[in-house]
Structure formats: C-alpha cells, structure tokens
Amino acid sequence: MDLLSKNFKNCFVKGLPNLKFEKDKICDACQFGKQVKSSFKPKIYTSTIKPLQLLHMDLFGPSRTASLGGKHYAFVIVYNFSRFTWVIFLSLKEEVLKTFKYFCKKVENEKGYSISTIRSDHSGEFDNVGFDDFCKEHGYEHNFSAPRTSQQNGVVERKNRTLQEMTRSMLNENNLPKFFWAEAINTACYIINRVFVSKRKTKTPYEL
Numbered sequence: 672m673d674l675l676s677k678n679f680k681n682c683f684v685k686g687l688p689n690l691k692f693e694k695d696k697i698c699d700a701c702q703f704g705k706q707v708k709s710s711f712k713p714k715i716y717t718s719t720i721k722p723l724q725l726l727h728m729d730l731f732g733p734s735r736t737a738s739l740g741g742k743h744y745a746f747v748i749v750y751n752f753s754r755f756t757w758v759i760f761l762s763l764k765e766e767v768l769k770t771f772k773y774f775c776k777k778v779e780n781e782k783g784y785s786i787s788t789i790r791s792d793h794s795g796e797f798d799n800v801g802f803d804d805f806c807k808e809h810g811y812e813h814n815f816s817a818p819r820t821s822q823q824n825g826v827v828e829r830k831n832r833t834l835q836e837m838t839r840s841m842l843n844e845n846n847l848p849k850f851f852w853a854e855a856i857n858t859a860c861y862i863i864n865r866v867f868v869s870k871r872k873t874k875t876p877y878e879l
Contacts, residue, residue: 722750722752722782722784723779723785723786723787725787725788725789726790727790727791727830728748728749728789728797728827729828729831730764731744731747731835736852738850738853738854739853742760743762744762744766745760746758746761746767747827747831748774748827749827749830753876753879754830755877755879756864756876757774758856764796767796767797768796768801771805775809785809785810786811788814789813790813790816791816792815793815793816798815833859834860834863837855837856837863838855838859841858864876
C-alpha cells in the first residue's frame with residue numbers, strides 16, 4: 672500500500688485512484704509469501720563428552736581435475752568433541768564403505784574407544800544396505816540429516832567449506848596447477864587441526 676500511495680502522489684501511473692489506508696495490521700498473504708527458513712542458532716556447548724561418541728561425515732566431489740594420485744573425491748570425517756578432522760581421498764564414491772570400515776578399525780584401535788554415533792546426509796554412498804548392515808553389526812547408531820537441511824550436518828558441511836576455501840586460496844596465491852588440490856586440502860586439514868577452534872577450549876583438536 673505504501674508503494675501504491677507513492678505511485679499516486681508522484682503520478683507514476685495514469686488512472687491510479689488515490690487509496691487511503693491505515694497501518695493497522697500486517698497483511699497475512701504478504702507475511703506468508705515472504706516467509707523464509709529460520710536460521711539455525713549455533714550451540715554454545717559441545718554435545719559430546721567422550722572420544723568417538725559422534726562422528727560427522729560427508730563426501731564432496733567429483734573434482735573436474737584429478738589429483739596427482741588420480742583421486743576425484745574427498746571423504747571428510749569430523750570428530751564432534753574436538754573437531755579433529757580426517758580427509759581421505761577416493762577415486763570413486765563407491766569406495767566410501769570400504770574406506771570407512773578400515774577407518775573405524777584404525778581409529779578405534781588408536782583411541783581405545785568405540786564409535787557410538789555417526790551422522791551424514793541421505794546421499795547414496797551413506798544411505799544403502801551395505802552401510803546399514805555394517806552399522807548394525809558394530810552397534811553404530813547412524814543419524815541422517817533431513818533432506819535439503821544441511822544445517823543438521825553443519826559441523827562437517829562448514830568444515831568442507833573451510834577446507835575448500837583454504838585450498839583455493841593456496842593454489843591461487845602460489846599459481847599452482849589445479850591437480851595439486853588434494854595436497855592443498857591435506858595442508859589445510861593439517862593446519863586447522865592445530866589451531867584453536869573455540870574460545871572455550873585451551874587445546875587444539877590435535878591435542879584433544
């Protein structure tokens with residue numbers, strides 16, 4: 672209505688009647704039509720208290736340029752409590768399950784704890800019979816984020832973004848060919864595991 676009144680006052684539209692109105696309420700149709708998804712407020716606490724209680728996982732790729740080792744995908748796993756990050760490079764996304772099986776055995780032996788819960792999206796490499804059977808066999812609870820709601824798996828989604836931004840910056844700054852992307856991601860991952868991620872923590876992810 673403000674716009675109509677302004678158009679009449681400035682004679683922008685011929686034949687437009689002079690409409691008078693009072694701002695007594697919000698237009699329901701406008702309010703509904705302009706609704707947006709509410710933002711997700713960041714947590715002020717870490718929801719896990721022991722090692723390997725929760726792992727966030729995601730796969731990004733394929734890269735249009737193969738790495739030096741012929742890889743096209745990066746399998747990213749983030750440990751919720753410390754935010755320590757692992758990146759494993761794959762040639763095919765079908766390698767995710769085999770790679771994750773090896774990862775679980777290795778990290779559980781190193782930490783002396785068992786994985787409790789894993790969280791991922793509903794993409795085919797995670798949401799399949801083989802992955803489901805493996806989780807049931809080892810007693811892992813597998814949580815999925817809701818479709819088109821990446822915020823529910825935001826820990827690893829944000830980590831992916833950070834890794835990719837750092838990678839592009841390093842390659843651009845040093846004028847390196849794009850096939851060095853895996854080496855750049857490895858370097859970025861090494862760095863973020865050794866810097867403080869929270870004011871509430873006095874140790875880096877590597878130390879935790």
